[in-house]
Amino acid sequence: MITMEHVTKRFAADGPASVDDLSLVVPEGTTTALIGPSGCGKTTTMRMINRLIDPTEGKIIVNDEDVTKVDPVELRRHIGYVIQQVGLFPHMTIAQNIAAVPKLLGWTEAKIKSRTEELLDLVGLDPSEMLKRYPRQLSGGQRQRIGVARALAADPPVLLMDEPFGAIDPIARTRLQDEFRQILRRVRKTVVLVTHDLDEAIRLGDRIAIMKSGKIVQYDTPDAVLSHPADAFVENFVGIDRAIKRLGLFTVNDAMNTTTPRPGASTVAPTSSLREALALMVAANSDVLAVVDESGAVKGQLTRDAIFAV
Numbered sequence: 001m002i003t004m005e006h007v008t009k010r011f012a013a014d015g016p017a018s019v020d021d022l023s024l025v026v027p028e029g030t031t032t033a034l035i036g037p038s039g040c041g042k043t044t045t046m047r048m049i050n051r052l053i054d055p056t057e058g059k060i061i062v063n064d065e066d067v068t069k070v071d072p073v074e075l076r077r078h079i080g081y082v083i084q085q086v087g088l089f090p091h092m093t094i095a096q097n098i099a100a101v102p103k104l105l106g107w108t109e110a111k112i113k114s115r116t117e118e119l120l121d122l123v124g125l126d127p128s129e130m131l132k133r134y135p136r137q138l139s140g141g142q143r144q145r146i147g148v149a150r151a152l153a154a155d156p157p158v159l160l161m162d163e164p165f166g167a168i169d170p171i172a173r174t175r176l177q178d179e180f181r182q183i184l185r186r187v188r189k190t191v192v193l194v195t196h197d198l199d200e201a202i203r204l205g206d207r208i209a210i211m212k213s214g215k216i217v218q219y220d221t222p223d224a225v226l227s228h229p230a231d232a233f234v235e236n237f238v239g240i241d242r243a244i245k246r247l248g249l250f251t252v253n254d255a256m257n258t259t260t261p262r263p264g265a266s267t268v269a270p271t272s273s274l275r276e277a278l279a280l281m282v283a284a285n286s287d288v289l290a291v292v293d294e295s296g297a298v299k300g301q302l303t304r305d306a307i308f309a310v
């Protein structure tokens, strides 16, 4: 769906390459997280996809079309864009903000109204309360939800997100990330997400592209990045606790067996992550947990060896 081939961006003709001979393929319906230190070229890479920035060299194909051959305004109507500062129009109500692109596309009032209500529902906000409010009357988390709703309004196949949850407190951020994952299960989109938060990249990315000085140093699944960092830079970037972060990618279900646990063993839910399970083992000073589902039924046990073997 999105292909970048040998793309380079120099902001000054004789200046350094902010993006340096970068190639990237984002398959349809998947999410790629671009991550790396500040200034490594994440935002520049993303903004070339919707032509907010033009590449100096190379080719960018979105949905079988060379983006340099499409009218940029037209292009952006088919690419949703969410940024950290959200960029809601302050003098427009929430309803008007969400309706901005559908209006440009000439949708009827009735269609816009039902779409707006559907989108608010999708992002977990109550239409009757929200539609007439102005952006300043919303919390940071609510504004970010509106930003996502607005980007999805005309149902674009591609969504670009630049640090979308960056300004939100950690608890609300985790919740928004989980909800966004649910949303993506319902509306299949091809997503490029820029973040400097490794946990966010792991949680949301089907693939993670780790960038350094305008180049991608590793492009892989979260599991592969955490288990096999390509070089010392990636290893240092993902951190000393990468093995523990990796356990967050698996659930108890993935590693349990159906042996009846000994009475009195500490319990864990089958849907918990192995990271949580290991933390429970440490807290209980035990190398086996009883797996108990939400109805209270004992499903089996989880051993420390099984966690280590994942």
Ligand SMILES: Nc1ncnc2c1ncn2[C@@H]1O[C@H](COP(=O)(O)OP(=O)(O)O)[C@@H](O)[C@H]1O
Binding pocket: 011, 018, 036, 037, 038, 039, 040, 041, 042, 043, 044, 045
């Ligand atoms: N409009 C611009 N003019 C000149 N240099 C820029 C411009 N935008 C970004 N840069 C430079 O390009 C590099 C990459 O920036 P950016 O893509 O914003 O990084 P990131 O999003 O990874 O933090 C940085 O060195 C930055 O200073």
Ligand SMILES: [Mg+2]
Binding pocket: 042, 043, 044, 194
């Ligand atoms: Mg940036």
